[in-house]
Amino acid sequence: MKSLWALIAGTLACHAAIAGNAPALGHELASLAGTWTLQAADVIHADGRKESDYGAAPKGLLMIDAQGRYSLQIFRTDRQHFASSDRAKGTPEEYAAAVLGTSTHIGTVSIDPTDHTLTFRIDAASFPNQDGTVQKRAYELTGDMLSYKVAPRPNGDVPVSVWRRLPVQ
Structure with missing residues (x-):
């Protein structure tokens, strides 16, 4: 019986140590956990005009787990296919568009x-200059809608992303 209690105590101590190393999740971060689909990827120009930043019908997915790990993708849907059908043999224009x-x-x-x-603490990005960077973004969370503004680009444009949480299946 003593060894059973020792095993239980050891297990609880291990769980406590592991939990101590995990990031503390407040209610707020837990409210972001889930899968989000892109509703809009716009840009607000320095003169106040707003337009689509990734074409008329961009697609995207943002996945955030309970520990705060995330994966984010945004794509223009009007990207042209490479003429060669070989990603290693694109033209400079095809690579730039991609x-x-x-x-x-x-x-x-x-x-x-x-x-x-x-x-966002970015570990890796399609734009290598973002690897290892930390980016703060103003956000609004209303129900299942999340929107945030990215820091202004060098030309003053401010990207804005709007996401809708997908229902849990």
């Missing part, structure tokens, strides 16, 4: 509901 028509990154995300910011 790169400029996608935005992907993975890492961890945290939330600060007090100042309404999401913080």
Whole structure:
């Protein structure tokens, strides 16, 4: 019986140690967990005009797990296929369109509901200059709709993404 209690105590201690190493999840971060589908990927120009940043009907998916790990992808749906059907034999124009028509990154995300910011810690991105960066974004979360503004680009344009949570099946 003593060894059973020792095993239970050891197991609880291990779980506590593991939990101590896991990021603390508040209710706010837990409210982001799930799969989100892109509703809009717009850009607000310095003069206030708003237009689509990834074509008329962009597609995207944002997945956030309970520990705050995420994967995000945004694609232009009007990207042209490579003429050669071989990704290693594209033209400079095809490569440029493929790169400029996608935005992907993975890492961890945290939330600060007090100042309404999401913080993305980007481990890897389709744009290599974002690898290892930390990006804060102003957000709004209303029900199953999440929107956030990305930091302004060098030309002053501000990208805005709008996501809708998919229902759990």
